[in-house]
Amino acid sequence: MDPQLQAAAAGGPAAGAPFRTLPVQHSLDDPASPWVVVNKRRPITPAQFVPGDLVRPAVPLAVSGEAALLNRTTAAAAERLFAAASAAGAPMALASGYRSYATQTATYNSYAATRGTESADTASARPGYSEHQTGWAFDIADAGGACSFEPCFADQPAAVWVREHAHEFGFVVRYPWMLHETTGYFYEPWHLRYVGVEAATDMRARGIATLEEYFGTGVAPGYL
Numbered sequence: 001m002d003p004q005l006q007a008a009a010a011g012g013p014a015a016g017a018p019f020r021t022l023p024v025q026h027s028l029d030d031p032a033s034p035w036v037v038v039n040k041r042r043p044i045t046p047a048q049f050v051p052g053d054l055v056r057p058a059v060p061l062a063v064s065g066e067a068a069l070l071n072r073t074t075a076a077a078a079e080r081l082f083a084a085a086s087a088a089g090a091p092m093a094l095a096s097g098y099r100s101y102a103t104q105t106a107t108y109n110s111y112a113a114t115r116g117t118e119s120a121d122t123a124s125a126r127p128g129y130s131e132h133q134t135g136w137a138f139d140i141a142d143a144g145g146a147c148s149f150e151p152c153f154a155d156q157p158a159a160v161w162v163r164e165h166a167h168e169f170g171f172v173v174r175y176p177w178m179l180h181e182t183t184g185y186f187y188e189p190w191h192l193r194y195v196g197v198e199a200a201t202d203m204r205a206r207g208i209a210t211l212e213e214y215f216g217t218g219v220a221p222g223y224l
């Protein structure tokens, strides 16, 4: 038996051991895998990866062009998520989906030119380090646009709803409150990441909020 599974069967992981309790079904390294862990210590490989199956989901869009695209699996799950949110009285729009390496480079360089590298690293991922480039992640907005990308979005109906229900559709709120020392990002109540219903539900059931802890890849507070 896998030592990690053995530890889990005995009531929990050994101190410091990865808290991985589902069998490994998908790669943690391949950007085409729903379990890929991308953070400031784990760049996308290859850096210029482009998902092969980008599509535009049938959801309300607050963006156009490449930012309205997601990979096929994420798009299908997003359609179910957005429909359920709307039915629950928390309508939302897709605010930012896929972002190419070239777009990330331009965005990051623009921040770096005006504010310096340190400030740019807080505001934007470096090229090759953004989950948006994988097609597995996107940002949501309130359908009416209230508090978009602002801290007060956390109190909007869409954000409240996804915190409670995103896992039912295979998503996690990727950068939770006060876990920036683990994820490398301050709270982003708008940034959702697809990992599949089984993993997202298991994370919630076990009270594990980050992919770094769940998959045991180590903390990523900043770039090396």
Ligand SMILES: [Zn+2]
Residues within 6 Å of the ligand: 096, 132, 137, 138, 139, 190, 191, 192
């Ligand atoms: Zn995002």
